[in-house]
Amino acid sequence: MSGHIFDKYLRREKLPHMWCPGCGNGIVTQALLRAIEAAGAAQDEVVIVSGVGCSSRANGYLDFCGIHTTHGRPIAFATGVKMASPRLKVIVITGDGDCASIGGNHFIHAARRNIDLTVVVYNNSNYGMTGGQYSPTTPLGSLSKTSPLGNIEPHFDVCSLAGAAGATYVARSSTYHVQALIRQLTAAVRHNGFAVVEAMCDCPTLYGRLNRQGDAAAMLLRWKEICLPREKARSASPEELEGKIVIGEFVNSAERPEYTASYDQLIQQAKAREARA
Numbered sequence: 628m629s630g631h632i633f634d635k636y637l638r639r640e641k642l643p644h645m646w647c648p649g650c651g652n653g654i655v656t657q658a659l660l661r662a663i664e665a666a667g668a669a670q671d672e673v674v675i676v677s678g679v680g681c682s683s684r685a686n687g688y689l690d691f692c693g694i695h696t697t698h699g700r701p702i703a704f705a706t707g708v709k710m711a712s713p714r715l716k717v718i719v720i721t722g723d724g725d726c727a728s729i730g731g732n733h734f735i736h737a738a739r740r741n742i743d744l745t746v747v748v749y750n751n752s753n754y755g756m757t758g759g760q761y762s763p764t765t766p767l768g769s770l771s772k773t774s775p776l777g778n779i780e781p782h783f784d785v786c787s788l789a790g791a792a793g794a795t796y797v798a799r800s801s802t803y804h805v806q807a808l809i810r811q812l813t814a815a816v817r818h819n820g821f822a823v824v825e826a827m828c829d830c831p832t833l834y835g836r837l838n839r840q841g842d843a844a845a846m847l848l849r850w851k852e853i854c855l856p857r858e859k860a861r862s863a864s865p866e867e868l869e870g871k872i873v874i875g876e877f878v879n880s881a882e883r884p885e886y887t888a889s890y891d892q893l894i895q896q897a898k899a900r901e902a903r904a
């Protein structure tokens with residue numbers, strides 16, 4: 628890693644970070660920085676909005692304008708920022724619980740509106756910050772602090788949820804598939820509309836240990852084993868898909884109008900009507 632991106636985008640005075648050894652949050656955050664650079668977004672026009680959780684703490688280490696908001700509400704705050712200044716590149720950093728549990732309604736309605744936000748979901752399959760409770764993305768049967776006999780709730784597929792709600796860019800990768808993750812995040816940052824990238828990431832201390840997935844390195848290699856590229860998944864049988872996570876780009880569409888553009892048109896129409904009156 629050249630020092631360049633870290634020198635440019637990290638608030639070094641905020642380090643060391645609070646993440647556990649082997650946590651995947653650093654990999655996802657580095658991928659995001661590389662994507663912001665690759666997308667050519669101006670540093671002073673990027674606003675990072677995060678909720679509450681281990682992943683959301685990334686915001687404090689990054690040298691952009693930013694708001695570390697409340698649990699489950701980053702998309703609501705980000706919507707406000709984007710509505711006030713549509714020229715800004717607004718990026719949401721959120722955990723799977725923050726996004727799909729307490730923030731689920733904000734997530735689906737922002738997708739429905741197709742407002743130009745980039746939402747990066749750090750999916751570590753549990754509530755990391757509060758000690759490893761199960762979340763809406765904890766796989767069926769998995770162990771967590773609140774499902775010691777195995778989780779009986781089927782999980783949300785964050786990408787399917789986003790796509791069904793109207794998101795116009797949707798992709799998934801993992802901390803093992805970093806190059807793909809950077810490409811997806813770059814496309815998401817460039818995209819004009821509601822973009823979601825789900826990054827499957829590792830929580831060795833809580834989720835990994837409880838589910839006997841080995842150390843951090845073993846958890847990374849596990850993504851290599853269980854993630855199946857979308858192209859291969861298309862021809863796979865249901866048996867072959869069992870226990871697999873499909874990665875790749877699921878939606879990339881420019882067909883629907885972006886919300887702040889539609890809102891601006893509305894303002895122009897209202898002004899024109901007032902001028903005629």
Ligand SMILES: Cc1ncc(C[n+]2csc(CCOP(=O)(O)OP(=O)(O)O)c2C)c(N)n1
Nearest residue numbers: 679680681682698722723724725754755756
């Ligand atoms: C309104 C509210 N409810 C609950 C909490 C407690 N809380 C803080 S972080 C968190 C879960 C974090 O999990 P996730 O969003 O998946 O992020 P992670 O820590 O795993 O990155 C919870 C329940 C809170 N801070 N505010």
